Amino acid sequence: MSDIQPGFKNRPLVCVQGLGFVGLAMATVIANACDRQGVPLYQVVGVDLPNNRERFELINQGILPFKSEDLSFEPKLKQAVLINKNLRATCDEAVYEQAQVVVVDIPLDIEKLSPVDYSHYALNAAGFKSAMRTLGQKISCDCLVIIETTVPPGFCSKVVKPILEQEFKARQIASCPQIAHSYERVMPGRDYLKSISNYFRTFAGNDAVSAKKAREFLSSIIKVEEFPLREETGTEASELAKILENSYRAVNIALIYEWTLLAEKMGINLFSVIEGIKVRSTHNNIMKPGFGVGGYCLTKDSLLALWSADNFYASAYGLPFSKQALEINDKMPLHALDLIAEATSLDNKKLAILGISYREDVGDTRFSPAEIFYREAEKRGAKCFVNDPYLDNWKEVPEAQFIAFDEGLSQMDILVFATRHNLYLEAGKEYLVQISKSQAFLVDTFDILDDDKIKFLLAHDREVIGVGKGHIKKLRQELNCPEF
């Protein structure tokens, strides 16, 4: 172990396996964890596969290898790498040999046949299993492996443990591998690192020793006085908890879809109705209409549980609500497109998608509904352009042409507000008229335009369409706009 920083030999070594969006954040938080005297508690090594060399080099210079809206992320990385010198990145798996804790943050993906159709899907576990095999070959018998990855419930005991046991056996290690599951609840945005250290955590160990060690470790990086840890019995419970959380969210979004369609037909402003329901504390999680669901978790997590029900527990009932929710949520951006197509032909129309991130005020396009919308709109003859204040390229749709949120939009026939970015919310009604051409369609998919703006736009010869905004019909009548 030639490259362990001198002076840190006595500090426990924590390895973070996987240096993606979550892994690097975890590594940074762990490296910044200090005792009461402000002295770092751990020596941290982030480990990933050799094809990430470029990323290692950046990290080892204290440079964030991706964009983050959390302005504390890079300074904290720098602090750890350059000042404390207790964080570095490597692909040298030998480092696991000295680890007292390995935090696993490598992805476990579901491959879908296509969006919207979830009748066929596959679990792509090869990379994850191979990573577990590596750990089994390297770690010491009393190293705690904490799985943070969202896995099919049962995975730790039915897949991870047997692999580690097999490799331990090959190394003549008789003891039981120490495994815990504890899921992160990171939230992209300005408080990204805080969403790790200052938030509630659920965890479970595969036995009492693992649970105790996991509790100690998590208590050292999380503000547990304010956010007490929640311990479950058995890793299955922690694995299930993560997926149920996300399924709850996905189902509640899908529920509103059916009410959106009805409310539009009824001429109702569903946003307003829901605002009136949310006053009840028993109903304050009710979701609102929108453009669709994106991100790495909500678009797939339920399928991990379904996979588990099918493959581990022979559950005949399945998870009909949770599965159907994913399909419905993928359809949402197509509904916005249908609303437009009802009002005007898409053929040869110039259409600007305003906001391609799946979440407001971040630049994150993973599984963004904008991609589904973009591809279908192009297929139906529209020429799409995109804008996002947080992005200047679109990884998933590299051919997409970017356009500024300014007068250049006056060449567009259709403007679709597709993410609730502040930039769009704050645009005044005069500005909206200024940047759009006469008879342009402005499409509000996320309650970005209030009634005052809508009326102003209608009065200035713009057309307005809104998801969940059936009442625009009435506003048009009030202003004597012709029906379309």
Added chain:
Amino acid sequence: MSDIQPGFKNRPLVCVQGLGFVGLAMATVIANACDRQGVPLYQVVGVDLPNNRERFELINQGILPFKSEDLSFEPKLKQAVLINKNLRATCDEAVYEQAQVVVVDIPLDIEKLSPVDYSHYALNAAGFKSAMRTLGQKISCDCLVIIETTVPPGFCSKVVKPILEQEFKARQIASCPQIAHSYERVMPGRDYLKSISNYFRTFAGNDAVSAKKAREFLSSIIKVEEFPLREETGTEASELAKILENSYRAVNIALIYEWTLLAEKMGINLFSVIEGIKVRSTHNNIMKPGFGVGGYCLTKDSLLALWSADNFYASAYGLPFSKQALEINDKMPLHALDLIAEATSLDNKKLAILGISYREDVGDTRFSPAEIFYREAEKRGAKCFVNDPYLDNWKEVPEAQFIAFDEGLSQMDILVFATRHNLYLEAGKEYLVQISKSQAFLVDTFDILDDDKIKFLLAHDREVIGVGKGHIKKLRQELNCPEF
């Protein structure tokens, strides 16, 4: 109008149409509404059909014609009827002629073919329509009709308004009838009346005048400083809001059903998992496993919206989640029965259902899941007995034999805790052993028995089964109980 109380002639007359559970509570609250000097604001007459004479007599003596856990209900009724003398009940429809406001609290029922199967259902609107016709024939042209009944969205404008208009026309009244919709959010229990006066309200009028008058009236009976009114545009929005509220709840209960089945197979305590999820403010409405759903609203309201989608708005999409939720929720008590049947034969077993109310700490059996359970358990050969601290008869199952929550239960083979009444929650583990016989099955459908009690029961030769409590398997292993 010979029977209007002298001295109250100058106070506005408010009629409450329908003197059921909600109507009488509303009438009592309205009659108790006072100005700042403590002087009653209104003269109130509750009106119902002539077949309710017995009920009128009780009310007119200040006696509550049904049981209520709200101990303030009868005193407030007495205060109004006997002291203030501003509330009485009648079937004389002539009283509507003088009314300035009519509050409509008559039921509008959905008839289901059977529980669990919702493929066929019918709206039974004859009584409601006839009541509207009566109003159209009697009320003055500037009387405000406030519909509190949960109706299919669109009903006020597409059914109530045309009926009133027709009758107005026959009486040569040219003006538009004044209609508002405002739904109550009453909650059976100790704070029943307060759930009217001290809670948020949504309302809407069919025009500006009706909306203004509805706001004024509601402001006089509700603590609007603390619970501001929410005004929607158009009665459709208020009608929809009520049903969406209840559908939200029903869908979230149904969602947990599929996770309950999985968690049981996985050996997980789902109650504990959900406790850990509820710490998130975005997830604190997540529901827990249970015995089933009952009551007048949650078991049918979604169908009113579905009826509306089909009959008023030609919506092809329907409300798949909301509808399916009702079916799933009806199945829940059968799942509890299946769990028992997996462990022991039901044939000739004496089975006690502990709690037949659909809600904890009230005596309300309307559409209680206990009825579905009772009938199916009897069909499968069990002999059922019932207990409920709030009831001594079961209207829907009059043949049911009541049994006390005491040593008499030691004749039972199976005890099913089916309502989360305090009485059951507070029963100590020794008492549970004392009142049950050796090898009896104790079935926990609502997290009534904690792990300590479960272990104690298992150690004392009782069997324990729990909905959503897959971890009992592990507790049995810890105690070396044989598998069944």
